[in-house]
Amino acid sequence: MIHPTRRHFLKFAGSALATLGINQFLFQQQAQRYGQVLAQSTPRxxxxxxxxxxxxxxxxxxxxxxxxxxxxxxxxxxxxxxxxxxxxxxxxxxxxxxxxxxxxxxxxxxxxxxxxxxxxxxxxxxxxxxxxxxxxxxxxxxxxxxxxxxxxxxxxxxxxxxxxxxxxxxxxxxxxxxxxxxxxxxxxxxxxxxxxxxxxxxxxxxxxxxxxxxxxxxxxxxxxxxxxxxxxxxxxxxxxxxxxxxxxxxxxxxxxxxxxxxxxxxxxxxxxxxxxxxxxxxxxxxxxxxxxxxxxxxxxxxxxxxxxxxxxxxxxxxxxxxINSPNSTAQAVVTQVSGDTAQLWLGGVDLRKVDVGAIFTAVKGTGQVRVLSREGLVAQAKIEKAVTEGTPLRLMS
Missing domain, CATH: 3.40.50.1460 (Rossmann fold)
Structure with missing residues (x-):
């Protein structure tokens, strides 16, 4: 049995209801109820x-x-x-x-x-x-x-x-x-x-x-x-x-x-x-x-x-x-962006390898940062290629 996604459901329901000439207001109610059910079914x-x-x-x-x-x-x-x-x-x-x-x-x-x-x-x-x-x-x-x-x-x-x-x-x-x-x-x-x-x-x-x-x-x-x-x-x-x-x-x-x-x-x-x-x-x-x-x-x-x-x-x-589908594996993550600098959390990297000048690249995409300083597991880095908060990173070897 194929379970429709929310997007597919709305597309199918909209065309079917329009064909039957049913009031658009009723359709919106149906869609809203379905969206609420989907939201409730997502584990917190x-x-x-x-x-x-x-x-x-x-x-x-x-x-x-x-x-x-x-x-x-x-x-x-x-x-x-x-x-x-x-x-x-x-x-x-x-x-x-x-x-x-x-x-x-x-x-x-x-x-x-x-x-x-x-x-x-x-x-x-x-x-x-x-x-x-x-x-x-x-x-x-x-x-x-x-x-x-x-x-x-x-x-x-x-x-x-x-x-x-x-x-x-x-x-x-x-x-x-x-x-x-x-x-x-x-x-x-x-x-x-x-x-x-x-x-x-x-x-x-x-x-x-x-x-x-x-x-x-x-x-x-x-x-x-x-x-x-x-x-x-x-x-x-x-x-x-x-x-x-x-x-x-x-x-x-x-x-x-x-x-x-x-x-x-x-x-x-x-x-x-x-x-x-x-x-x-x-x-x-x-x-x-x-x-x-x-x-x-x-x-x-x-x-x-x-x-x-x-x-x-x-x-x-x-x-x-x-949790079946966690976010990407990583050695670090961007926790804050301010102008051309980023704050990093170094939760998955060998800290002995993180010196000033160390380069981290995005796990996906082209983002790149260079470490300016480190205190414990928190590093300040210069953004060389755009990253956003939450970007997972890997240390360049």
Whole structure:
């Protein structure tokens, strides 16, 4: 069966209605309704990106850069409308702010078939649940958590214990369960165990057996169980089976440390940097992209990125972010044009090769720019042949 495009439909409908002598006003109504149906059938792409550097203790440096890496990738490579990419950083990324943003921007807006991306860069921790819904062998009620900006340890820690405002992995499972679409990608660049290293900054806030889940967190979970009409038994079974929806991409194995490093003048989480770097340059699915990331992580880091898909699915074979036709692969993209200069985002190029004078050409067409200066992944360039905002570029060898 051949499905008409909107253009073909309007052409056919117009000639047929004219032949029948039907009022032009009726034709316009028909065409308008059809256009509305087409518009509604196009999947919307929604993203919530959370990055936290400004913790009261153990501040980080690369999490906001992670968010820029992900934002530029989603907008310029995967076609997200910038208005649909909601960013939550530092002082705004409280426990209440993070949960509220997930509900308002993702759960309430996403419809079946829409694409959803949630990215978290910040500290992870390991704390105790005195009344665990799920008991994992050997962990004595210890649960992995995400640390909001107000997830402060009790005064006097480690001698003094108490509850913290962390968000549990169990809560993320419930929030994902509430999404009305299966096309979900969650990217987590944090870790769930304490530790320190001289080689790179670690994204782990201290925790332990005397640091407890807050009563607010347990109440929030119970509220979602009620909203989802999910019994505790169903929750336990689902959580133990696997992720609730779509795909989860994690920076580490469960007991490892996630690190952020300086990549030629740009500080970021090594996992987010490598993930976005490869996705600029290549099309493919998780099975194709993930094996390219691990060899690029120094062996001394002992950091093994993992992915998990909803049980019973083959989402690892789906295109990344569940988008079948992303924009062209590229090493850079024009993000701004002003007169005869352009600003470039260098998301997919080896920064060691980008010196003053380096030339980038348009992937399609004749556009060309010459680099005047670079700071991290942002370059200023002179336009030698016309380019526009959004032009994908490749470095001339």
């Amino acid at each position: 792409k929604l993203a919530l990106l959370v990055g936290i550097n400004q913790y009261t203790s153990q501040p980080l440096e690369g999490c906001l850069n992670d968010i820029e890496l992900q934002r530029n990738l989603l907008v310029h490579r995967f076609g997200f409308n910038p208005k649909d990419v909601y960013i939550l950083t530092d002082k705004e990324a409280t426990r209440e702010g993070m949960l509220g943003a997930f509900e308002e921007h993702l759960i309430k807006q996403a419809k079946p078939g829409d694409v959803v991306v949630y990215h978290y860069s910040g500290h992870g921790s390991l704390i105790r649940d005195p009344n665990p819904i799920i008991v994992e062998p050997g962990k004595e009620g210890m649960n992995g958590t995400f640390v909001p900006v107000d997830g402060n340890l009790p005064a006097g820690y480690p001698e003094v214990g108490g509850a913290v405002q962390d968000i549990m992995g169990h809560t993320l499972f419930l929030l994902m369960s509430a999404l009305n679409t299966e096309n979900v990608t969650v990217v987590l660049d944090s870790c769930f165990a304490g530790g320190a290293t001289r080689e790179a900054r670690v994204r782990s806030r201290e925790g332990g057996k005397n640091i407890l889940v807050s009563a607010d967190e347990k109440t929030y979970q119970q509220q979602w169980l009620s909203r989802l009409n999910m019994s505790p038994e169903e929750f336990v079974k689902g959580y133990r089976t696997g992720v609730a929806k779509g795909v989860v991409l994690a920076a580490t194995a469960p007991e490892q440390l996630a690190r952020e490093i300086n990549v030629n003048g740009f500080l970021s989480g090594i996992f987010t940097y490598l993930l976005t770097h490869f996705l600029w340059q290549e099309d493919g699915n998780i099975e194709r992209i993930f094996p390219k990331i691990q060899p690029e992580i120094p062996e001394t880091f002992a950091q093994d990125p993992r992915y998990e898909v909803k049980p019973g699915t083959s989402y690892q074979k789906q295109p990344l972010y569940f």
